[in-house]
Amino acid sequence: MQPRSRSCRHEFKSREVLEKSRLKHRTGNYYRYEDVGNPIGVAPGCPSHLIGKTRMQSGPAVCESLGEDRLNDRDHRDEKTEHRRARNYDREESRWRAISNQHVVQKERLDRMQRDPMLGRKNVTGQPCNIISQAYDHTPQGQQLKFNDDMIKYRGKVRCANISMRNHLGFNPIIGEQIAPITLPPIPRPPPMCLA
Numbered sequence: 001m002q003p004r005s006r007s008c009r010h011e012f013k014s015r016e017v018l019e020k021s022r023l024k025h026r027t028g029n030y031y032r033y034e035d036v037g038n039p040i041g042v043a044p045g046c047p048s049h050l051i052g053k054t055r056m057q058s059g060p061a062v063c064e065s066l067g068e069d070r071l072n073d074r075d076h077r078d079e080k081t082e083h084r085r086a087r088n089y090d091r092e093e094s095r096w097r098a099i100s101n102q103h104v105v106q107k108e109r110l111d112r113m114q115r116d117p118m119l120g121r122k123n124v125t126g127q128p129c130n131i132i133s134q135a136y137d138h139t140p141q142g143q144q145l146k147f148n149d150d151m152i153k154y155r156g157k158v159r160c161a162n163i164s165m166r167n168h169l170g171f172n173p174i175i176g177e178q179i180a181p182i183t184l185p186p187i188p189r190p191p192p193m194c195l196a
Helices: 006-011 015-024 060-115 140-166
Strands: none
Touching: none
């Protein structure tokens, strides 16, 4: 055992110091001693830690240090504001650039559609008539379709008259005369627009 100095021996006269030293040198199963030091002391580097000289400041020195802190805070706030302003300005510029590009793209698309003659034909109906009102268009195709439909109706009436004659419709066998006359409608003529 190493000899102890007088100051070290006087420290162990206090019961509290003696118990702390015994705890510090204690060994056991799962015991680990952690030296706390000063429990109310402030760790260096934290905001409430003050160096001895700074802790004793008063008067104009305190005003100068607080003024510097205010200036630093103001500069920091101004930098944040400027950064936010630049970010918002860039965002707004990109938004307006996208809007103008969208207008340019729409105008180019409209010009391209107007130049292409085949794009306008996509809206043409499949038949030259209105399927809701059954009215024929005033075009050569519409008049040709009207003439074809009239011819179909005429051929149906001719066929009806032919079948009626073969089945003796309207013929009275007692007197040997045709009682109900069988008539044929006039043959439809093609309109002049259809012949053009």
